[in-house]
Amino acid sequence: MLKEERQNFILHEVNVHNKVLTTYLVEKLGVSEDTIRRDLNELAEAGRIIKVHGGALSRSFHNSFNSTDIYSLAEKKAIARKAVHLIQDGMFVFTTGGTTILEMARMLPENLRATFFTGSLPAAFEYVEHPHIDVILIGDRLSKNSRITVGGAAIAQIRQVKADLCFLGTNAIDIHAGLTDNDLDVVQIKKAMVESSSRVVSLSISEKVNTSQRLKVCDATDIDTLITELDPDDMLLKPYRAAGMEVL
Amino acid sequence: MLKEERQNFILHEVNVHNKVLTTYLVEKLGVSEDTIRRDLNELAEAGRIIKVHGGALSRSFHNSFNSTDIYSLAEKKAIARKAVHLIQDGMFVFTTGGTTILEMARMLPENLRATFFTGSLPAAFEYVEHPHIDVILIGDRLSKNSRITVGGAAIAQIRQVKADLCFLGTNAIDIHAGLTDNDLDVVQIKKAMVESSSRVVSLSISEKVNTSQRLKVCDATDIDTLITELDPDDMLLKPYRAAGMEVL
């Protein structure tokens, strides 16, 4: 087997499984540990994989490992700062869960008077502290993963409202795949919110732009406004602007 | 499993649940306590989590940790300890808000499997951490004073359920005036819960026994069980026992 073949196999393996063990490759490819190690070093050198003790990780996996919550706090605050300007007195607003939404909740102007509908427990906790925000909690089964209420009753409650704004804390957005997520219950809640809102706003840190997950919430064209921490003129966002989306 | 995978899992766990126990990770990941401890130390060193005795917390949670009403905490814990024994596997349970209820939530046995219905935001926060407790959040307008949901929709949701138990965090109880409160919205929620439960349990610290407020929730005879921090034989509780109430 050629070296290039071998390295292609390794890359494929890493991309599919997000990780690979040295020992596994030794057995699978029938070469010595040293050879595998050299391959991994070369691939890591070229930036194709992340080498760790005992094997290697895919770049995306490592990124998700490094970019959780606190890490990209500054970006999320920047997004939140842009988002709060969209809310005006008297508005009805849907919000999902997620840490970006939480940052937004903490930044709401003291004198804003609006009504927020949410099934997110942490978000509700923030809103309820605000002197003039009315909070309507959407009730149903509380999902332990996402800490938002999910289920048919929640969706029915959402459908009863026609909101001015809907803020979606977004896991993945892509011009072709649209807005996607990986939790079916959450997807259904988001879908209902999108359908019940005049204006849909997606809050997405840039590293989630042009990525997609398994389950579809809505088409890119259903999103009215896209907010990232980047400058609106950034090249990355050009296709979204071209598709008629407002980019902030 | 690679070390990075493990630490990634830990981070994810902490970010989702705001906290994680060492023992939980040991079992879940199948490695020794020492390894988990080392992982937690490394993550704490890197500023990704906050290490505490027994596990770790998310940074955001640790920062926003507001020590709530610790007045009469010892008494409330004593009450909570008695109360949890009433809950059995498979039960449907209503709970109101209040710090005594919160203490009870923190004391639920790890292996208890039950379904809790509540409109209390802080209580839901505690329940959702529990591995086997299903939480049904009662939705409606969130009252800023009491941090529970109130209103007609909430009452309608309560009426749809017939629970085995109802725990009332009680402001005032009197053998003649019955169970009373001073917030009309809260009173209506409590009323609905009392009517929809087979067994009504009042959690009252002794200083609230034999006091009354303006608005009536229910008669003393509607209360099946009264729990205080006192010995059940205490003279103060005698009239309640005489009225047929179970006193714990």
Next chain:
DNA sequence: CTGGTTCAGGCAAAATCCTGCAACACATAT
């Protein structure tokens, strides 16, 4: 206060890694 739990640091075994070196294959120049 007391008993049980959790923690920190030292230690040893095992796994993993790196470096240098020799063997081999292949291409190219002489």
Next chain:
DNA sequence: ATATGTGTTGCAGGATTTTGCCTGAACCAG
């Protein structure tokens, strides 16, 4: 054909990392 250079591979060894166990200290609830 032979010599030379380049690239690849496996191996030996010593260094490094990781992990589990141990002991005594620190911590916490009742």
